[in-house]
Amino acid sequence: MPVLAVVGGQWGDEGKGKIIDLLAGRAHVVVRAQGGDNAGHTVVNPRGKFALHLVPAGIFNEQTRCLIGPGVALNPEVLLGEMDALAARGVSTDNLVISARAHLVLPYHPMFDHLDEESRGSAAIGTTGRGIGPTYADKVGRVGIVAGDLLHPDRFRAKVKLAVDRKNVQLERVYGKPPINADEIVTTYLGHASRLGRYIAESEPILEQALREGRTILLEGGHGTLLDLDHGTYPYVTSTSCTVGGLLNGAGIGPRHLTTAIGVFKAYQSRVGGGPMPTELVDETGDHIRDVGHEYGTTTGRPRRVGWFDAVAARHSMMVNGFHSIAVTRLDILDDMDEVQVCLGYEIDGQRIDYLPSQIEDLARCRPIYEGMPGWRTSTGDAQDWRDLPKEAQSFVRTIEEGVGAPAGLIGVGQEREKTIFTGALP
Ligand code: IMP
Numbered sequence: 001m002p003v004l005a006v007v008g009g010q011w012g013d014e015g016k017g018k019i020i021d022l023l024a025g026r027a028h029v030v031v032r033a034q035g036g037d038n039a040g041h042t043v044v045n046p047r048g049k050f051a052l053h054l055v056p057a058g059i060f061n062e063q064t065r066c067l068i069g070p071g072v073a074l075n076p077e078v079l080l081g082e083m084d085a086l087a088a089r090g091v092s093t094d095n096l097v098i099s100a101r102a103h104l105v106l107p108y109h110p111m112f113d114h115l116d117e118e119s120r121g122s123a124a125i126g127t128t129g130r131g132i133g134p135t136y137a138d139k140v141g142r143v144g145i146v147a148g149d150l151l152h153p154d155r156f157r158a159k160v161k162l163a164v165d166r167k168n169v170q171l172e173r174v175y176g177k178p179p180i181n182a183d184e185i186v187t188t189y190l191g192h193a194s195r196l197g198r199y200i201a202e203s204e205p206i207l208e209q210a211l212r213e214g215r216t217i218l219l220e221g222g223h224g225t226l227l228d229l230d231h232g233t234y235p236y237v238t239s240t241s242c243t244v245g246g247l248l249n250g251a252g253i254g255p256r257h258l259t260t261a262i263g264v265f266k267a268y269q270s271r272v273g274g275g276p277m278p279t280e281l282v283d284e285t286g287d288h289i290r291d292v293g294h295e296y297g298t299t300t301g302r303p304r305r306v307g308w309f310d311a312v313a314a315r316h317s318m319m320v321n322g323f324h325s326i327a328v329t330r331l332d333i334l335d336d337m338d339e340v341q342v343c344l345g346y347e348i349d350g351q352r353i354d355y356l357p358s359q360i361e362d363l364a365r366c367r368p369i370y371e372g373m374p375g376w377r378t379s380t381g382d383a384q385d386w387r388d389l390p391k392e393a394q395s396f397v398r399t400i401e402e403g404v405g406a407p408a409g410l411i412g413v414g415q416e417r418e419k420t421i422f423t424g425a426l427p
Helices: 016-024 076-088 108-123 132-140 147-151 153-173 182-199 204-212 244-251 284-292 311-321 391-404
Strands: 003-008 029-032 041-045 048-052 065-068 096-099 217-220 260-266 268-271 305-310 325-329 339-348 351-353 367-374 408-412 420-422
Touching (some): 029 204, 065 204, 096 182, 153 182, 204 217, 260 268, 284 305, 305 367, 339 391, 367 391, 391 408
Parallel strands (some): 029 217
């Protein structure tokens, strides 16, 4: 009974959507286990190009159940918009299931996200503004409201009223803002519930049955390990655990069921928002990679910061996830470079180190130590096999594999599903 986890190895936007879409064909259940609509997965398949935020990327296979798991922060309005957009393009969402335990993003969460960011001034995190941090803060503070509450209007109303009373104290006294109205929120959300209610279910029996029947379950990671709340570049992180362990927990599957963990890494590096990024390129090369790779946020449209592949950060991801294999995506974006580089160490205070410092103040002082390699200056887009890749591209991928410490089972050479090389290293 294979359980596969697909996890971002960098700062998100590694191209997980494509890998998940590819693997979803073999999955009985695909689970989004953590994060919310701050994540954006781009999928290009025979039905077109889709930007998904909450709906699991397994939605294109009608026989696959797509579960929004207990660990997700769910904005019902965003989900309904996404479902309508899919329906308008002929994609059915009948197989969607929403865990009754998923916490709801309420209208005051994005408000507080913006207010918190403003109050941080120059230390702002650069959040997506989707209210994800405040939703999880309420969850941890045990005042959150869950999807299951939508099925019980009286309970829902009482919980919203209590929460809004508390939020209004903060809004008025801390931020000097006008109070919000609980009744409006209740009316709007119960309206959403009339459409979403039939999808809300207890998710544990569904997963337990799939495991018992030996079905394949695919855990779809959001964001990336370097944005993980515990293991990332704190505080410039998102508010969930984006690692393999986080996915198992967010889905509600015990670790003994996991069979394969795949780390997804772009052939270079990107980051949206603030925080240190040792290999960032703030020059023409960076602009070039950003343009060729269309490196603009799926969720916010912000230009992404780009840089060379950072094997030190990648090794950190490997340590905290224990990937069986990796997927190297977007190799084709580097096709026209004269030279390509991989960061194999950092220099700090005259010393070479090969680990990611836990303190961002130290990480910000790290200078990358690169190994430069000749580029391949030829299109890889039509390569279907490892042997079709130019030898310079092969040695670049080998350097990444050695740096991460795991074999590349998949190599992406274009946006479409079929532009993927399976090397045979996928367990
Ligand atoms: P939040 O998740 O909106 O709170 O934002 C926290 C940080 O994580 C910001 O730097 C965001 O840009 C970043 N972030 C959150 N989700 C993603 C993602 O899916 N891809 C890339 N960056 C993300």
